[in-house]
Amino acid sequence: MHSLLSLARMLLLVLLVLPGLARASVTAGTIKGTTVDEGGLPVPGVLVTIKSDNMMGAKQADTDMEGRFNFPELPPGIYELTAEKAGFAKVVRPGLQVNIGRNTILTVEMPLQEAGEEIVIEESRPVIDTESAQRGSVLTKEFLERIPAGRSYQSAVQLAAGTTGGSNANIGGAAYNENTYLLDGVNITDPVTGTFSLNFNFDAIEQVEILTNAFDPEYGYNLGGAINVVTETGGNVLEFVVNAYYTNGNWAPKLDARYAADGTQLAPTDFDSRFELFQAGVKIAGPIVRDRAWFIATYQHDRSLIANVGIDLPRDYDGHYVFGKITFQPTAAHRFTLLAQADPTTISNTDQSDRFVYPEAQGQQTQGGVVASARWDWFISPEIFAETIATVQKSYLENAQVPCTHDENLGYNPCEPTEYEYSVDYTTPGRFGSNNAFDSGNYPFFDFDDRWRYSLGTKFSMLQLSLLGTHDLKVGLSGDVTRWRRTFGYTGDVYYVDLNELSYNPDTLQNYYWVEITGPISFLARAENIGAFVQDVYKPIDNLTFRFGTRYDRNIVRNDVGEPIINVGLWGPRFSVIWDPWGNNKTKFVGSVGRFNDGGRLAVPYYLSQSGFGSKLFLGEYFRRSVSAHSNGLDNSYSYAPNENLNTVLDGTIAPHSDEFSVGAEREIIRDLAANVYFTGKYTRNLYAFDETNLVWDEDGYNVLGTSDGTADVLQRMRTPSIARRDYFRTDVGVQKVWSDRWQVQGTYSYTISRGTMQTSPSGFLSVPQQVEYYVNGLLFTDVRHDVSAGFAWDLPNDPWTTQLGALIFFESGNPVSRYYANGAEIGFGSILRQTVGTYAREEPYFEARIKVEQEVPVRKGKLSAVAELSNLINARQGDGAYVASDNRWIISGRQDPLELTLGGRYEF
Amino acid sequence: MVLALALAAGCDRSGMELLPQPNDAFPAVLEIGELQVISPESGTLFTPDGCNEQDENGAYNCYYGQLSPTDGVTLGGATFSFTGTGGDVCVIVDPEALFWNQFISSSSSSQLWGYPDLDDDDGDLDLFGGLSSYYTGSPGVELGDFSGFYTDSLGRQIEIDYVECFNESPYFEGEEAHAGRGAPEYCKIDTEGREGIQYTIVLETFSVPRDDGILSFGTVVLDGACGGAGGLSGSSGVSECTMLGETIDVDGSVRDCSVEREYAFCLNGEDGNSDARILSRFCCLNPSACGEDPPDGFCDELELDTFCTEYPDLCGCEG
Amino acid sequence: MSSELLPRAALACVLASAALSVGCKYDENLPNADLKGTVRIPKELAAVALSDLEGNQWTIEDDARAIGPVYIGVYAGIDDTLYSYPHPEWGPVLDEEQGGDAYPWGGTSAGRFAWGCYEATVCKTLTGRYDSYQSVLDFFRDQVRSPITDDLGNEITSAEEYQERCFMIEDVTSDDELDLVGPLDFTDGGDYFEAEVEILHSQFTPGVSVWGFADMPSAAFGFSTCDVEGGGYHYYNSEDYYKGTNYRDVLNFPGKYITAGDLVSFDPIVVDDPEQEFVLELGYKYED
Incomplete structure (x- = not known):
């Protein structure tokens, strides 16, 4: 315990010493508890020691007068606790799992025994954190290794209740781009797209925390969830792992027939999509100086060949992920961590739009980036500490045509005599086909996209303050600057489009049109954020916890000429109460309320940028008047779109925000296994939406009757109206068992209702006012009514060779689908609704089961394992994308991947 | 590892080299001055040789010039003025086009010489014109447009476009229409009742040739409607053949x-x-x-x- | 600040911020409003005189199906000096033939040209006028005296055939999707035909005027506001026609489209309060 006066002094000191304060998020967990005698009375003065392979040295503390001990800021992992006091038996509790942001709370019973006797208690691991209201999941390394998640943490993220969608998950009804991604406490959310900005090395992951709601202010302000990856740190033992995996999805039967544009059914070899993945990795970790300096370095190579249905040239993904971290703890009071991750990747054959793309006409993408951070943890006392993190991140994404090469073995795009190898021709106009014409020229587009993030922050924690109970107080401050530069254009500032007539003869150059474009556009947007938070965990009595706090963020997001498009102050107060009615850490009742905000992404001002293409369309002399020409309104030989910015922002927009509440209960029903039931409601309001200010529509929104300014321009105005909203309600019933007795399980059933006017932000639903009624209370994409997700891991008992089994099951109701009709306007807004959004139909439900077997093979030294993993066990081929075509047909636009088998091996010592 | 990371990060590029960079030797926004309204003999072919000659008032007979690209989102181009004659006036601009097969080829595009083109040598200027009093730009400094405001009886302001020069070139005619790269544009302005009134012409840069990053052009103002102006004897109206030699290299010589x-x-x-x-x-x-x-x-x-x-x-x- | 106050201050700060962030109602201060009202047409003015090539003349009386599309605009003001009827004030006249642009602040319609299921119905059938396909057939056969024919010139006598054809060319499966038949705009209000209208998201300031006109059919049952080369395009075997739609500047240059027989609102409706419902009477019949 510390007096508040000394704490205040300490706080002042920290504020003065540290350069800035922190976005630093949570990367550690806590072991806390009470030592009691056999009669349940607290035993003070017990020496409690904890140690772990993941922590440098051991930590010790004496229990206080109430028998309490508290070990905060522990690197996640498995710990052993020892309690000793003269007159009592020495008690050892191995296998204690410490998770990110969670409290491992236990009551250590100290029997009176002869001195020197040791009692090892392996049973009964804490499964409920009775001081936390945060909803979500923590996936440990041990669990991630056992479940068949395809060596992708993103696949496993869906195990958390309230998480739907794909690798960029929709969490709590929010859009896929409204989450925060954290790597070792560093915000690595892409500043433009709001998605994850780099690929991690799977082998470097220690734990993944998925927070779906009711999370503390220190995790940030976002509308969705937070995905917090904490990596390994190495250890006192040198560890070397090498592994390789191969996945193939080609041999499975795929029975869904496909049709070419002319109506002929494709042969199976044409429509079977190709899926191959090769992964190899190496990890080396260990001590530089025992208990002083550790390191970990990993390298992972991912290569995949995936072709869309009927396309000959597969998309060729070739990624190299490098991760390194050094942790240096010169004294018990200071720890320094340097981290770097890079993921340079090339993707060839990016144009998978149709089946007639010549190799030399293909596009190529290079992408990747590097994040580097330096962190200083200062343990002023066992319960007062500060952390400071400085981060620089750069990511890039380049699209261009295939470079030329002199290597004939590559077989495509030979260099001209005057060209350098690997040079890209930016001056020859691109040429591509439409309606199944050959893409016979070079990829027409280039795009250079660079994103930067610089952040600096500090967090200061003061635990176990006494004032009418105990308080764990944290404050933090951070600054964040992001930039986005994009240079893009069309090669030669023009492109040709070949139409489908005679499309199978690439020598035919008839029937085309071309578009002239102004020169390349260079666009630079930037944003600044300053954020601060304060939060407290207040325990007036032992079995009652209040968590409360707020954060304030000031966000300014500017367009390419520096105009602040978004300039908002965001308050994010949160309050939770957690009650453990019997005070035995086996039950809790939880209630939470809180506000979460959207501070804007750099993609938002992009819509309001002053830069833009002007384009001129020319129809070739052989262009025939056709139906498509009429329906596009292109029945003359010309169209001209000057590079004017027609978008504006309404003065006084505010930040989109969610007000969220949840209530629930958890109870340990059998040893180490808890059941839970939760209800969550989330009201999201004032999302970004565009309305249109110029066109005057008829009573149904079909046709334009006039224009306010006398021009045919479509003038878009960005607003944040209250009607731009989402209402989300979810009930979860789940079970969770921690790893013990060689098995672990985690599963949830969720019943969800998700309604509102918009899923993604910005949206254009306001554009035609007569249409708005069909959006109000429409079913959103996240209205996944029934959602089951479960993960299971089991190590076979009495097995001389360790055999591990893992399984995953996902079931989701199909997404609601809307039907659109053509309108008569012909300028903009080419389709309209006649029915409330999402009520027309749903896609088929999605079901997937995966299993994994890992078998250890005895070798003289080290550990060799063979791995087999089957994805989509029953080879379900449900449509996972669908729409209603204008001719009223139900079109499945994408299907679940087929059965895939992965075979792999891993060797470690 | 650090080296590897540095290399990885170094793989990217900004793409700035793909942007035509401003060239200090040439203006991005050029004010030519005054052009005479001339009445050449039928069939006259204009070339740089006989142009850029000024009369006693400093007005050019016809003009060949060169433009640099601008440095960002601002517009570039050239402006000049002429004085209304009280009758029809034809304004012609022919931007640099070394060889734009797609446009000028008389043979079918499916035949030889249809593809490819020398595609890095074409420039594009869009022609606008109207009364100088409506012109919102600052000649030589910033391009503008021809707009005025109408304020209705409740005080709402509507911006009105007072452009009077509507492109008549045969492929790309129409209001708000502009010819594509390399193609000349021309329009008729009826100056009836406005004799002696000054008009401003704006040649707005749409694209700059990639070969040398300089957009050269020729422009002339003819008395009368465009139908009978210039060109070879058999040509109808204005065409690529009215102004020749508009491809001028950086050193000032015709290519x-x-x-x-x-x-x-x-x-x-x-x-x-x-x-x-x-x-x-x-x-x-x-x-x-x-x-x-x-x-x-x-x-x-x-x-x-x-x-x-x-x-x-x-x-x-x-x- | 005394050290004891620190957590209390923090708590106060949290509560204050919570109150601040949830207590405010957000007002966008939009310069827009939704205006509601009723359009009414005196029955005596809604009578339509038709004639055929043989010189026969007849009148359709007391039949709302003969009312053409009603266009309603919100304007800065009404000027009585431009035409023989009140017409929205207009901006500079850049083209003598069409007059100045009236720059509508907003607007809507009562009825619009429905998809032309047959070429013969292009620019002749409207939404909100018919409650059944049989009603359309009857109206054109009995009142217009020009039965609806298919593209080969054969008269359509079966409502089912008509519906099927509409469904086929519009790729729909229900009348709700098509809008040709369904709820009627105009109801019988004694001496008037009345229709409720809603002008959504109009630009608004107190003092704007609501004005409108009905494009009544010509003697050959044609409508001057319909563009026979506009709208969707139908191309199937030998059939090749546009399905027709209104001109897109009807509310910008209404005077250009108002022809003999059209009904124009005569008394100015000035709206100061957007909550106040207006009654717009098209009480003036324009005659050449």
Whole structure:
């Protein structure tokens, strides 16, 4: 315990010493508890020691007068606790799992025994954190290794209740781009797209925390969830792992027939999509100086060949992920961590739009980036500490045509005599086909996209303050600057489009049109954020916890000429109460309320940028008047779109925000296994939406009757109206068992209702006012009514060779689908609704089961394992994308991947 | 590892080299001054040789100039003024086009010489014009447009476009229409009742050629409607053949063979010459002036030996 | 600050911020409003005189199906001096033939040209006028005296055939999707035909005027506001026609489209309060 006066002094000191304060998020967990005698009375003065392979040295503390001990800021992992006091038996509790942001709370019973006797208690691991209201999941390394998640943490993220969608998950009804991604406490959310900005090395992951709601202010302000990856740190033992995996999805039967544009059914070899993945990795970790300096370095190579249905040239993904971290703890009071991750990747054959793309006409993408951070943890006392993190991140994404090469073995795009190898021709106009014409020229587009993030922050924690109970107080401050530069254009500032007539003869150059474009556009947007938070965990009595706090963020997001498009102050107060009615850490009742905000992404001002293409369309002399020409309104030989910015922002927009509440209960029903039931409601309001200010529509929104300014321009105005909203309600019933007795399980059933006017932000639903009624209370994409997700891991008992089994099951109701009709306007807004959004139909439900077997093979030294993993066990081929075509047909636009088998091996010592 | 990371991060590029960079030697926003409204003889072909001559008031007879790209989102181009005659006036601008086969080729695009083009040499200027009093730009400093405001009885302001120059070139005519790269644009302005009133013409840069990053052009103001103006005797109206030699290099010289090639194209389109394949023959003799080498055998079918005898004006250039 | 106050201050700060962030109602201060009202047409003015090529003349009386599309605009003001009827004030006249642009602040319609299921119905059938396909057939056969024919010139006598054809060319499966038949705009209000209208998201300031006109059919049952070369395009075997739609500047240049027989609102409706419902009477019949 510390007096508040000394704490205040300490706080002042920290504020003065540290350069800035922190976005630093949570990367550690806590072991806390009470030592009691056999009669349940607290035993003070017990020496409690904890140690772990993941922590440098051991930590010790004496229990206080109430028998309490508290070990905060522990690197996640498995710990052993020892309690000793003269007159009592020495008690050892191995296998204690410490998770990110969670409290491992236990009551250590100290029997009176002869001195020197040791009692090892392996049973009964804490499964409920009775001081936390945060909803979500923590996936440990041990669990991630056992479940068949395809060596992708993103696949496993869906195990958390309230998480739907794909690798960029929709969490709590929010859009896929409204989450925060954290790597070792560093915000690595892409500043433009709001998605994850780099690929991690799977082998470097220690734990993944998925927070779906009711999370503390220190995790940030976002509308969705937070995905917090904490990596390994190495250890006192040198560890070397090498592994390789191969996945193939080609041999499975795929029975869904496909049709070419002319109506002929494709042969199976044409429509079977190709899926191959090769992964190899190496990890080396260990001590530089025992208990002083550790390191970990990993390298992972991912290569995949995936072709869309009927396309000959597969998309060729070739990624190299490098991760390194050094942790240096010169004294018990200071720890320094340097981290770097890079993921340079090339993707060839990016144009998978149709089946007639010549190799030399293909596009190529290079992408990747590097994040580097330096962190200083200062343990002023066992319960007062500060952390400071400085981060620089750069990511890039380049699209261009295939470079030329002199290597004939590559077989495509030979260099001209005057060209350098690997040079890209930016001056020859691109040429591509439409309606199944050959893409016979070079990829027409280039795009250079660079994103930067610089952040600096500090967090200061003061635990176990006494004032009418105990308080764990944290404050933090951070600054964040992001930039986005994009240079893009069309090669030669023009492109040709070949139409489908005679499309199978690439020598035919008839029937085309071309578009002239102004020169390349260079666009630079930037944003600044300053954020601060304060939060407290207040325990007036032992079995009652209040968590409360707020954060304030000031966000300014500017367009390419520096105009602040978004300039908002965001308050994010949160309050939770957690009650453990019997005070035995086996039950809790939880209630939470809180506000979460959207501070804007750099993609938002992009819509309001002053830069833009002007384009001129020319129809070739052989262009025939056709139906498509009429329906596009292109029945003359010309169209001209000057590079004017027609978008504006309404003065006084505010930040989109969610007000969220949840209530629930958890109870340990059998040893180490808890059941839970939760209800969550989330009201999201004032999302970004565009309305249109110029066109005057008829009573149904079909046709334009006039224009306010006398021009045919479509003038878009960005607003944040209250009607731009989402209402989300979810009930979860789940079970969770921690790893013990060689098995672990985690599963949830969720019943969800998700309604509102918009899923993604910005949206254009306001554009035609007569249409708005069909959006109000429409079913959103996240209205996944029934959602089951479960993960299971089991190590076979009495097995001389360790055999591990893992399984995953996902079931989701199909997404609601809307039907659109053509309108008569012909300028903009080419389709309209006649029915409330999402009520027309749903896609088929999605079901997937995966299993994994890992078998250890005895070798003289080290550990060799063979791995087999089957994805989509029953080879379900449900449509996972669908729409209603204008001719009223139900079109499945994408299907679940087929059965895939992965075979792999891993060797470690 | 650090080195590896540095290398990985170094793989990216900003793409800035793809942007035409401003060239200090040329203005991005050019104010030409005054142009005379001239009445040349029918069939007059304009070239840089006879242009850029000023009268006693400093007004040019016709003008050939060069423009630098701008440095960002601002617009670039040239402006000049002329004085209303009280009748129709024809304003013509021909931006640099070395050889825009797609546009000027008289043969079908499915035939030879249809593709490809010398695609890095075409510039595009869009023509606007109206009364100087409506012009919102600052000549030589910033481009503007021809707009005024109408305020209705409740005080709402509506911006009104007072452009009076509507492009008439045959492929791309119409209100708010502008010809594509390399193609000349022209319009008729009716100055009835506005004799002595000043008009402003704006030539707005749409794209700058990639070969040298400089956009050259020629412009002239003719008395009367555009239908009977300029060009070869058989040409109807204004065409690529009205102003020749608008491809001017950075050093100020007209690019080799550019006048001859344009002239060959113009002759090719003349009545009675369409079977003479003048352009094809010219290009066979000067392939580098016309784009890629012709396919094997193409030139064998043409009578190249007699070309210089038939068309001595088109021979002798080093294309 | 005394050290004891620190957590209390923090708590106060949290509560204050919570109150601040949830207590405010957000007002966008939009310069827009939704205006509601009723359009009414005196029955006596809604009578339509038709004639055929043989010189026969007849009148359709007391039949709302003969009312053409009603266009309603919100304007800065009404000027009585431009035409023989009140017309929205207009901006500079850049083209003498069409007059100045009236720059509508907003607007709507009562009825619009429905998809032309047959070429014969292009620019002749409207939404909100018919409650059944049989009603359309009857109206054109009995009142217009020009039965609806298919593209080969054969008269359509079966409502089912008509519906099927509409469904086929519009790729729909229900009348709700098509809008040709369904709820009627105009109801019988004694001496008037009345229709409720809603002008959504109009630009608004107190003092704007609501004005409108009905494009009544010509003697050959044609409508001057319909563009026979506009709208969707139908191309199937030998059939090749546009399905027709209104001109897109009807509310910008209404005077250009108002022809003999059209009904124009005569008394100005000035709206100061967007909550106040207006009654717009098209009480003036324009005659050449």
